[in-house]
Amino acid sequence: MDLVALLAIQVLYAIASLALISVGLAIIFGMMRVINLAHGEFLMLGGYAAIVATNHGISIWLSMLVVAPVVVGIIGVVVERTIIRFLYGRMIDTMLATWGLSLFLVGLTTAIFGNTTVGISAPLGSFQIGAYRTSAYTLFVIVVAAVVLAAIFAVMRWTRLGLIARGTMQNANMAAALGVNPPRVYAITFGIGAALSGLAGAVLAPVSGVFPTIGVAYVAKSFITVIGGGAAIVSGTLSASSLFGTINQIATFVTTPVFGEVALLGAAIVLIRLLPQGITGRFFRRGL
Amino acid sequence: MNARALNLLGLGLVGAIGVAFLVLIPRLFELDVVLELTVYMIMAILALSLALIWGYGGILCFGQSAFFGLGAYTYAIAMFNIGESTVPLLLAIVLPAVFAALLGYFMFYGRISDVYLGVITLTVTLILFNSVNSTAGPEFRIGSARLGGFNGIPGIPPLNLPGNRALPIDLEGMFYLATVSLLLTYFGLRLLLASRFGRIIVGIRENERRAELLGYDPRAYKLATFTIGGALAGFAGCLFANWGNFVSPTIFGLAQSAQIIIWVIVGGRGTLIGPIVGCIGIQWLTTALGANQPSGGSDWWAKVFANVPLVLGIILIAFVLLVPKGLVPTLGDLGQWLLSSRGKRAETRLEPKQAEEG
Numbered sequence: 058m059d060l061v062a063l064l065a066i067q068v069l070y071a072i073a074s075l076a077l078i079s080v081g082l083a084i085i086f087g088m089m090r091v092i093n094l095a096h097g098e099f100l101m102l103g104g105y106a107a108i109v110a111t112n113h114g115i116s117i118w119l120s121m122l123v124v125a126p127v128v129v130g131i132i133g134v135v136v137e138r139t140i141i142r143f144l145y146g147r148m149i150d151t152m153l154a155t156w157g158l159s160l161f162l163v164g165l166t167t168a169i170f171g172n173t174t175v176g177i178s179a180p181l182g183s184f185q186i187g188a189y190r191t192s193a194y195t196l197f198v199i200v201v202a203a204v205v206l207a208a209i210f211a212v213m214r215w216t217r218l219g220l221i222a223r224g225t226m227q228n229a230n231m232a233a234a235l236g237v238n239p240p241r242v243y244a245i246t247f248g249i250g251a252a253l254s255g256l257a258g259a260v261l262a263p264v265s266g267v268f269p270t271i272g273v274a275y276v277a278k279s280f281i282t283v284i285g286g287g288a289a290i291v292s293g294t295l296s297a298s299s300l301f302g303t304i305n306q307i308a309t310f311v312t313t314p315v316f317g318e319v320a321l322l323g324a325a326i327v328l329i330r331l332l333p334q335g336i337t338g339r340f341f342r343r344g345l
Numbered sequence: 346m347n348a349r350a351l352n353l354l355g356l357g358l359v360g361a362i363g364v365a366f367l368v369l370i371p372r373l374f375e376l377d378v379v380l381e382l383t384v385y386m387i388m389a390i391l392a393l394s395l396a397l398i399w400g401y402g403g404i405l406c407f408g409q410s411a412f413f414g415l416g417a418y419t420y421a422i423a424m425f426n427i428g429e430s431t432v433p434l435l436l437a438i439v440l441p442a443v444f445a446a447l448l449g450y451f452m453f454y455g456r457i458s459d460v461y462l463g464v465i466t467l468t469v470t471l472i473l474f475n476s477v478n479s480t481a482g483p484e485f486r487i488g489s490a491r492l493g494g495f496n497g498i499p500g501i502p503p504l505n506l507p508g509n510r511a512l513p514i515d516l517e518g519m520f521y522l523a524t525v526s527l528l529l530t531y532f533g534l535r536l537l538l539a540s541r542f543g544r545i546i547v548g549i550r551e552n553e554r555r556a557e558l559l560g561y562d563p564r565a566y567k568l569a570t571f572t573i574g575g576a577l578a579g580f581a582g583c584l585f586a587n588w589g590n591f592v593s594p595t596i597f598g599l600a601q602s603a604q605i606i607i608w609v610i611v612g613g614r615g616t617l618i619g620p621i622v623g624c625i626g627i628q629w630l631t632t633a634l635g636a637n638q639p640s641g642g643s644d645w646w647a648k649v650f651a652n653v654p655l656v657l658g659i660i661l662i663a664f665v666l667l668v669p670k671g672l673v674p675t676l677g678d679l680g681q682w683l684l685s686s687r688g689k690r691a692e693t694r695l696e697p698k699q700a701e702e703g
Contacts, residue, residue, distance in 0.1 A: 092460060143666060148460050149405055150665050153610060157661030160603060164655025273599050277471045280464050315479035322472045326465055330455045 063189050064310060070195045072302030073202035074261060078275050079282035080205060080294050081254030086283050087290045088226040088246055091141060092148060094155040096279055097272025098162040099251050103129045103258025104267035105166060111177050118180075125259030126252040133251020137244045145243070159272060166269040179263035194263060201260050205253065210291045222246055278318075281325035287335020296336045301325060356535065359618060363528040371517055379520050380588075381632065385625045386523035387584045390530050392608040392624035393617060394577035397534055399606075400614040401543070402570035403550030405459060408466030410601035411473050412441040412575040416582025417592040418477070421501045425490035430504040437583035438576050445575025446568065453564040453571070467602070474597040497593025501586050514587075523584055527621070530577060534617055537573075546570050600654070604631075607661050613671025622673060630656070 110120030286293025309317030423433035481494025612623025
C-alpha cells in the first residue's frame with residue numbers, strides 16, 4: 058500500500074515535471090507555430106538564474122519563482138526581436154536558427170560558468186509514507202505545475218490579453234484590422250513562453266542540478282509532449298504529459314531510468330504516427 | 346557557354362582537383378596532416394548523405410548522426426565477432442540502410458509533415474544515444490564485442506583487403522580509401538541526380554502535391570532517398586570507426602547532428618559541392634579553434650572564441666538569417682549576376698526566356 062502511494066507520487070511528479078518543461082514550448086509552438094529548439098537552453102538559463110540569485114543572497118523562493126522567469130522572459134523577448142521575427146512562416150529556418158541559438162547559449166554558459174554541474178539543495182526536507190521517505194519538494198513541483206496550468210487556462214479563457222492572443226494566432230490580419238498590433242502580441246507571447254520555461258528550469262534546478270548541456274535532456278521530451286498533445290495548450294500539455302509521464306515512471310520502476318526515458322520517447326514516436334494532430338486533434342477538440 | 350558545358354566543366358574540375366588531392370597530399374605533407382585530412386574526407390561523405398536527403402530530397406533529417414553512429418557501431422561489433430572486414434563493411438552499410446528504410450516507412454507512409462519529421466528523427470537519435478550510453482556494464486555484449494556504454498569501444502581492428510585478413514589497411518591507405526570513396530560518392534550522386542529518379546525527387550521537393558498528381562508516389566521516392574542517405578551515412582560511420590579505431594556514443598549525439606546540418610546549410614542546400622566545402626571549412630575551423638584553447642583562464646575573449654559550440658551557433662544563426670541559400674549557390678548567383686550584367690548588351694535576349702514556375 059505504501060509502495061503504491063509512493064509510486065503514485067512518483068507518477069504524479071513525472072507528469073508534473075513533463076508538463077512544466079513543456080508548457081512554455083506549448084505556448085510558443087501552439088500559438089505561434091514556431092519550433093524553438095533553444096527551448097532546453099531557456100530552461101537551463103532559468104536554472105542558472107535561480108542559482109546565481111540564490112548565491113547572491115536572494116531567498117530561494119524568490120529567485121525561483123520571480124527572478125528566473127523575469128530574466129528568461131527578457132531574454133526571450135530579445136531573441137524574438139533579434140532573430141525569430143525575421144523568420145515567421147519559415148518553420149524550418151526558425152528551427153535551424155533556434156538550434157544555432159541553442160548551441161550559442163550552451164557555448165556562452167560554458168564560457169561563463171564552466172562545464173560543471175552546479176546545484177542548490179532542495180528546500181522543504183522530506184516526509185514519511187509508511188516505510189518510505191520521500192522529498193517534500195516533489196509535492197511542491199506538482200503544485201507549481203498545477204498552478205501554472207490553471208493560470209494559463211484562466212488567462213487564456215477569461216482575460217482580454219488571452220482573447221487578443223488567441224485572436225492574433227488564429228488570424229493575424231483580422232486582428233490587425235481590429236486594432237491589435239500583431240508583432241507586439243508575438244513578442245509578448247514569446248516572452249511569456251520563455252518566462253514559463255525559465256520558471257520550469259528554476260523549479261527543477263534543485264532536483265537535477267544545472268550544467269550547460271542540460272537542455273538536451275529536456276528538449277526532446279518537451280517537444281514530443283507538445284506535439285503529442287496537439288494544438289490545445291492546456292488540455293494538450295496535460296493529456297500528453299499524463300500519458301508520457303505514466304509510461305516513463307512505470308518503465309523506470311520496472312527497469313532503469315534510462316530505459317524509462319527510452320520507453321517515453323518510443324511511445325511518443327508511436328503516438329505521433331497514430332495521431333499526427335496530437336491527442337487534442339482527436340479528443341478534447343474543444344479544449345483550450 | 347551554355348549550362349551543359351558549364352556542368353561538364355564543373356565535373357571535370359572536381360575530378361581534377363580530387364585526383365590532384367589524392368596524388369599530391371601524401372607526398373607534400375607529414376602523416377599528421379594526412380590523418381587530419383582523412384577525417385575531413387570521411388565527414389564530407391557524411392555531409393553528402395545529408396546533402397542528398399535534405400538538399401535534394403527536401404527531407405530535413407535532424408538525426409543523420411543516428412545512421413552514422415549505427416554504421417560505426419555495426420562495423421565495430423561485427424569486426425570483433427568476425428575478424429575479417431568484408432562482411433562488417435557490408436553490414437555497416439546495410440544495417441543503417443535497413444534502419445533508415447524502417448524509420449522512413451514509418452514516417453513517410455504515416456504522412457508525417459516536414460516539421461514533425463525533424464522532431465522524430467531528433468528523438469530517434471536521442472533514444473539511440475541514451476540506450477547505447479547506458480550499456481557500460483559487462484552484461485551488455487553482442488557476441489564477443491562489449492558495448493562499453495559511455496566508455497565507447499576502443500581498439501577496433503582496421504579494414505583489410507577484401508578476403509585477406511593478413512593485409513590491413515595502414516594510415517596512408519586509409520587516406521586513399523577515404524578520398525576515393527568521397528570522389529566515388531560525389532560522382533555517383535551526380536549520376537543519380539541526373540537520372541530520372543534524381544529529377545523526380547527534386548520535383549517532389551519543389552512541389553509534392555503536383556508530383557503526386559502527375560502520378561509519382563512521393564512516399565516511395567522519399568523512402569528510397571532516405572534509405573540511400575542512411576546507407577551513405579553508415580558507410581561514413583564505418584570509415585570513421587576505422588580512422589580512430591574507436592567509437593563512443595557521442596557520435597550519436599545532438600552536437601554531431603548539428604554539425605552535419607551546419608555543413609550543409611553553410612555550403613548550400615541543393616548542391617553537392619557546397620556541403621563538401623562547408624564540411625571541410627567548418628571542420629578546419631573547429632580544429633583551429635580547439636587548438637587555440639588558451640591554457641590559462643586569463644583572456645576571457647580568447648576563451649569565448651575557443652568555444653566551438655558558441656562559434657558554430659553564431660555561424661548557424663548568421664547563415665539562416667543572412668545567407669539562407671548557403672555559400673556555393675550564393676556565389677553562383679553572384680557570378681551569374683556579374684556575367685549577365687556584363688553580357689547583356691552583347692547578346693540581347695536571343696535565348697527564349699524560360700517558362701516561369703507557376
